[in-house]
Amino acid sequence: MQLKKNHSLKKFNTFGIAAKAENFYSVQSESDFLDALKSAIRPLFILGGGSNLLLTKDVKGLVIKNEIKGIKIERQFKHCVHISAGAGENWHELVLWCINKKLGGIENLSLIPGTVGAAPIQNIGAYGVELKEVFVKLEAIEIASGKKKIFWKKDCQFGYRESVFKQKEKGNYFITKVFLRLNKKHNLNISYGAIKNTLKEQGIKKPSIKTISQAVIQIRSSKLPDPAKIGNSGSFFKNPEISKSQFKKLQKQFPNIVFYDLPNGKVKVPAGWLIEQDGWKGKRVGHTGAHKNQALVLVNYGKATGQEILQHAKRIIDSVNKKFGIKLKAEVNVY
Ligand code: EPU
Secondary structure (H helix, E strand, O other), X not given: OOOEEEEXXXXXXXXXXXXXXXXXXXXXXXXXXXXXXXXXXXXXXXXXXXOOEEOOOOEEEEEEEEOOXXXXXXXXXXXXXXXXXXXXXXXXXXXXXXXXXXXXXXXXXXXXXXXXXXXOOOOOEEOOEEHHHOXXXXXXXXXXXXXXXXXXXXXXXXXXXEOOOOOOOOOOEEEEEEEEEEEOOOOOOOOOXXXXXXXXXXXXXXXXXXXXXXXXXXXXXXXXOOOOOOEEEEEOEOOOEEOHHHHHHHHHHOOOOOOEEOOOOOEEOOHXXXXXXOOOEOOEEOOEEEOOOOOOEEEEOOXXXXXXXXXXXXXXXXXXXXXXXXXXXXXXXXX
């Protein structure tokens, strides 16, 4: 393991921001990580796929890039299997591995950028499925002590794009391995309108995990910009949840408002709709802007700095707040 100084992070964040790491280690195993911990350089900054991150400055201290690999079947049951995957594995490659082995459960989460280790941190979700539905446990190393710890599902406190790793335990653990329960007998989820429509267009009457994955890939590719071509971090904002009374008032003013009733009595409004109605969709400001096909994705047209994107996000938050009285919150981690 070689320590690199002033290492460019441009390749390691999907926004493509040209920030630098003061010190940088690429870690391929638990023992590599324990060795890296022995160095006195602090603070530590753990990097996964860099797909949910906006760097607004150079990173001081020590950046540790998680490259722990390996996918395997841990236990076989009658109807399901437990698999484990190294935290540094690419998430989409894990999805494809499962589909290849005819294991169902994460096909709706196809093509989400990022690593396996980052998936539980924000409880990734798309097209009616969230990671927590297949999650069993994860192994992590406590940074302060170097001790290994298991987090079972209940310990992770999963919520909408939330977990204990974004809250109470933020920055305290290095995730090394994630365990998932996948089904041999598949429970397909085609509740999401866009999936239904795509399958119909393709003339698929009997969907399978493979055709669902292909449909999701098609939907995502048509709506979401490819980070390899245009820098972005997926949804920059969370979809806000508001009270029923606030929603009723808004609906009077904006009868076309898109919404979803939540089981907790609140109402979810798509941030993309709010931003589009406010006129920001597809509008370029300097080197950044909200994407033309999906307004809640902010993009880097090539030369944006993290500061510039952050300023633009603030502009959108203020503007949407003025029009709708809703304060959008970033989903992306801002450094
Ligand atoms: N909409 C607009 N304008 C836009 C975008 C969306 O009016 O520019 C409206 C559409 O009318 C649509 C509704 O918003 O009815 C929902 O849009 P979409 O299905 O594209 O989903 P989303 O709520 O905007 C969420 C996730 C995505 C995930 C999709 C599909 C969040 C913050 N985002 O987006 O996740 O892929 O649902 O499940 O919850 C990500 O986290 O990076 C991400 C891309």
